[in-house]
Amino acid sequence: MTWFNFILNRAEPVAQNIFLTVGDLQIPVAVIRNHRARRYLLRLRPDGSVRLTLPRRGSVIEGRRFAERNAEWLGRQLERLPAHPLRPKQWLVGTEILFRGKPVKIEAGVNGESGLIRFGGESVKANGHGSDLRPAIERHLWRLAAKELPPRVLEYATLLQLPVRQISVRNQRSRWGSCSRRETISLNWRLIQTPAFVRDYILIHEIMHLREMNHSSQFWREVERACPDYETAERWLKQHSSLLK
Ligand SMILES: [Zn+2]
Numbered sequence: 001m002t003w004f005n006f007i008l009n010r011a012e013p014v015a016q017n018i019f020l021t022v023g024d025l026q027i028p029v030a031v032i033r034n035h036r037a038r039r040y041l042l043r044l045r046p047d048g049s050v051r052l053t054l055p056r057r058g059s060v061i062e063g064r065r066f067a068e069r070n071a072e073w074l075g076r077q078l079e080r081l082p083a084h085p086l087r088p089k090q091w092l093v094g095t096e097i098l099f100r101g102k103p104v105k106i107e108a109g110v111n112g113e114s115g116l117i118r119f120g121g122e123s124v125k126a127n128g129h130g131s132d133l134r135p136a137i138e139r140h141l142w143r144l145a146a147k148e149l150p151p152r153v154l155e156y157a158t159l160l161q162l163p164v165r166q167i168s169v170r171n172q173r174s175r176w177g178s179c180s181r182r183e184t185i186s187l188n189w190r191l192i193q194t195p196a197f198v199r200d201y202i203l204i205h206e207i208m209h210l211r212e213m214n215h216s217s218q219f220w221r222e223v224e225r226a227c228p229d230y231e232t233a234e235r236w237l238k239q240h241s242s243l244l245k
Contacts (some may be wrong), residue, residue, distance in 0.1 A: 017115055017131055018052070018060070019093070019108050020067050022075045026093050026108035028131040029067060031060060040066040044077045048092055049131040091134035093117070098243065099141075101195025106133060145169050145189035153185060153203050160226060162210040174244055176202045176237065179209035190243050194236070201233035 017028040029042075033054045040063050041053040054063045067074075096103045099120040109116030109123060117126045117133055122144075126136040146169040157164045165183035172178075177187045185206045191199045204227045212219035223230050 017126065018064055018067070020050070020064075020071055020074070022071050022078065025078075027074070027078075028093055028108070028126075028133065030131045031063060033058070042067050042070050042074060044074060044081070048078070048081055049090060050074065051131070089134075090132040091137055092131060093133070095133075097137070098193040098240070100192065101198065106137070141192050142169070142171065142189040145187070145192040149187050149189075149191060149199075149203070152200070153187070153207065156200070156203050156226075157207050157210075160204070160207055162207050164207065164210070172244075176244070177206040179206045179213075181213065183210060188244070193243060194240070197229060198233045198236050201227050201230050205230070 018031055019026045020029050021027075027050055029050045029052050031052050031054065033056075035056045037053050037055040037058075039055055040058060041051075043051045043053070045051065052063050052067050054060065091097060091106060093106050093108050095106050097106065097119065098104075099122075102120070104120035107118045109118050115126045117124045117137065119137065122140065124133075124136055124140045126133045149169050150167040153164060153167050163183060164185055166185070168184070168186045169189050170186050172186070172188045175188065176191060177185065179185050185203075187202070187206070191202060194202075201223075205223055208219060208222050208226065211222060227233070
């Protein structure tokens with residue numbers, strides 16, 4: 001195979017997602033050009049994502065018409081898919097995610113063409129080439145958390161009269177927060193997904209470690225004094241441990 005053929009044979013994404021109306025759902029569709037394809041192809045993958053393949057001389061406009069003609073077929077295929085798992089790997093339009101403690105549905109924006117996604121009063125540009133909206137939404141949640149969590153920590157630190165030197169909001173896989181002896185508090189951005197009382201409990205818990213670098217009964221007494229319903233928060237975290245992998 002020559003280099004030229006190799007380039008031509010490659011399947012490549014040609015545009016951002018298009019959105020296809022299927023029943024009352026707006027389904028994001030990843031558009032791919034494949035120079036070896038003889039015709040337009042619409043495919044539902046087992047994970048629920050949808051791909052539209054354009055042939056060599058095909059256009060996105062023609063592809064969209066083709067997809068629209070096959071929307072009913074796609075709807076039937078979608079119904080046949082096994083129910084979304086509780087914690088779907090992919091986030092698609094229609095997927096429910098936790099935001100500020102409440103389940104909210106991911107929805108396509110009014111001008112879905114430009115790749116705008118909405119959930120819980122937020123809107124996010126989802127310009128990726130795939131149909132999984134998770135990376136774009138997670139980035140947005142992380143940004144929100146980085147903006148909202150540090151001032152909240154400083155408020156509590158002042159209230160509890162414990163100096164915090166540095167606060168970072170990170171992407172930890174296994175913990176909600178941590179506190180180092182250098183007076184640095186690290187928080188998980190997923191705290192933006194928990195209810196306010198749970199988020200506040202974690203902040204107080206980590207700040208309290210500035211006084212007690214352990215989980216002694218003395219530590220828990222201090223936590224309880226500052227956060228009387230901390231056990232309810234701990235229960236919520238156990239029930240939602242799947243938020244952390
Ligand atoms: Zn702790």
